[in-house]
Amino acid sequence: MRRSSVTDTLAVVKNSLRIVPEHFEVDLPRSRAVQLFKEFVELIEIETTAYCNRTCSFCPNSFLDRRTIRFMPDDTWQAILAGMREVDYDGTVVWSRYSEPTSEKGITERIKQVKEAAPNCRVCINTNGDYLNAGYLEQLADAGVSRLWIDTYVDDMKEYTREIAEKANGKLLKRLKLEGELVESNPEYAYHIIHPRIEITNHVRNVVTMIANDLSDRGGLISIARKAIRNSPCYAVFKHLVVDWDGSVMPCCQVRSDSPKHKDVVLGRIGDGGLDLVTAYLQLATWREPLSSYGEKLGVCSTCNVSDYQTSLVNITASKLLTANNAPVKALRKFAGSIINKKQRY
């Protein structure tokens, strides 16, 4: 959904000010690299199983295999925990990617391990809700989950109506033994579910609402999505770290190591050649230059509409001026520190 021009400009200003020269260096002394990670990474997105029980038409899982059950190797998992411990990670950890996190029976144990390694982090799960019930929800809350984003998928073949959405939402509420309140109904039904310990939102979706919400083309994989002509910056590579189930480090959430079309964008595998969370974040330096400002984007970014900021004179000028590492920008960065350094909650 399109953001307002003011919101876009504020995002460009904030993110531009948060770009520092070290973001473009692959080799940094370990202590500075740890500091950089701690200061700038606000989202670690992972999956610890490959499996998803669905093959939604608008998802690359409709043609890439995610029905085979495979789990993250233990050495990779331990390396991820060690990385979070080393940086005393205090951002968000989200189970998402292209698997169904709650299909993995051991997920509650993994969440507890994350909370032990990084007690100040926030744990979130994006789920299709198929495995959830009242008891499972309590186990997730006990383990330390702060937020659940549920996407309830309804049949593509039926027309998307409020009646269908209400029925699907009602079934979920019954299963969870919870109540809540409507957030919005158009173009998609969204419902806030009230739980004492977890923030829960349910979105009832199908291909109709996904297209209405400007579905992303997932790095060129989804043909029914709009093909944007990407010109605006993308700040994901400055503040996110994305790891697939086999430990593959990806430049962003849009691309996937199991697509032959994205093989070349895999940055490495956690555990291979000493790659860990901190060095993986440094590796993203190779992606940052073209994405730090306005201009033509290439490869998987060329048609990406994710956080595609408006190409206005104000935004282009702000992006250009505020990414220059000169004395006035340094002073502004210092002055605005308490605002720009606040990590986004996901």
Ligand code: SF4
């Ligand atoms: S959209 Fe979600 S539920 Fe559907 S196939 Fe993809 S990962 Fe699975």
Ligand code: SF4
């Ligand atoms: S522009 Fe899109 S594909 Fe490129 S890094 Fe950003 S989110 Fe990923």
